[in-house]
Amino acid sequence: MFHLPLLTPLLVAVLLLIFGSAKAQQGQTVHIVKGKQVTLRADAAHALSYIWFYNGEPLQGQHNQRLVVQEGGVYTVMALGDDCNSDMSDPVEVIVDPEGEVVYLDIEVRNLPESKEVHLRQEFNYQLMVLNNSEVDAYDVIVTFSLPLYLTYLGIDPDGTTDIQYNENTRELTWRIPKLDAGEAASQWIRVRGEQVGQVITLAKVSSRQEDINLSNNESESIVMIVNFFIPNVFTPNGDGVNDTFEILGLDLFQSNVLRVYNRHGNEVYYAIDYQNNWTGQGLAAGTYFYHLEIVDGKGKKHNHKGYVTIIRTAPQE
Structure with missing residues (x-):
């Protein structure tokens, strides 16, 4: 049931009263099954009569508050008063389904x-x-x-x-x-x-x-x-207390982890279960290594992170 206001002295609202298998739809549109009907009702304060329009043309002899519709098309209405008339209402489109079945959207x-x-x-x-x-x-x-x-x-x-x-x-x-x-x-x-x-x-x-x-x-x-999780791609184990270890930010947010580090030949050079951010690259030359970090979140789901990390060995500044 739709309210379609007219904006001049008489405010008209067209209300759709649904009968049979007709069903109102958004956008001032209603579908009806062939052979069924729908009633349009216009309401306006102080209206004395109405003029109904079908596809823009006035319907002869249709001046009542209600209009019974069986034909597909666009319907509008105008309210008549003592001293003024309303503007035309917003249109209501009636669609008759030719197959005898209403198909709705999903x-x-x-x-x-x-x-x-x-x-x-x-x-x-x-x-x-x-x-x-x-x-x-x-x-x-x-x-x-x-x-x-x-x-x-x-x-x-x-x-x-x-x-x-x-x-x-x-x-x-x-x-x-x-x-x-x-x-x-x-x-x-x-x-x-x-x-x-x-x-x-x-x-x-x-x-x-x-x-x-x-x-x-x-x-x-x-x-x-x-x-707040971050895996660095470089660290500098020179003993100055800054960036001396391969520190993975946010590792403590996870239930467990396994870290493996490989050299450029694919040989494993470091392995840790529940890594504690304490690997300094001890015994390894400066250069680029490859890691595989497996972490398990609070729901037990595994996440794999692979990448490279470079060890830079420089003397600590005085």
Whole structure:
């Protein structure tokens, strides 16, 4: 049931009373099964009579408050008073399904971070995906994506859509899709950076001009943990008390770890279970070595990190 106001002295609202298998939809549109009907009712303060219009043409003899509709088309109404008339109401479109069956829309949004855990100041992506799971095309699809304070918005995939606007005040992105064909999907990558340690919750929502019969998939929430975790690529074990060990920041946040270090020939030169940030590279020449760090988080999930670290040996400054 819709209220469609007119903005001049008489305010008119068109109310849809639904009968049979007709069902109101968003965007001032209603579908009815062939052979059924829908009643439009106009309400306006101080109105003496009404003029109903069908596809822009006045309907002869239709001056009552109610109009019974069986034909597809666009309906509007004007209220008549003693001294003035209202403007034309907003249109109501009636669509008659030719197959005798009303088909409704089901669109879905997915909010997919590329990782459930990222490091402090790390850049990463969210993939926003919209799916049309129905047999009808979706029109005027709008996706919103809210960014919490812990994230800095960096931009969108340059190869993606340009129909995305970011509001710095509300920290919300709005993605507009004029038409999403039946059975099709659209996606967009959002680039952000984690600015503070902690849990980050983002929410994506989708809506369209038509009514959606399945509201359960119109919102998608994701949770990402930003951890203060950093693996250096160089250390200087010269005994000056600064950067003397291979110190992995945030290692204590994890349940357990195993560290392996290899030389350029692939030979293991260091191994530690539950590494305590105490490796000085003792007995090894200056140069580049390769590490494999396996860590287990609080949920028992393993994470593997591989990279290189360079040992620089210099005499401590006086």
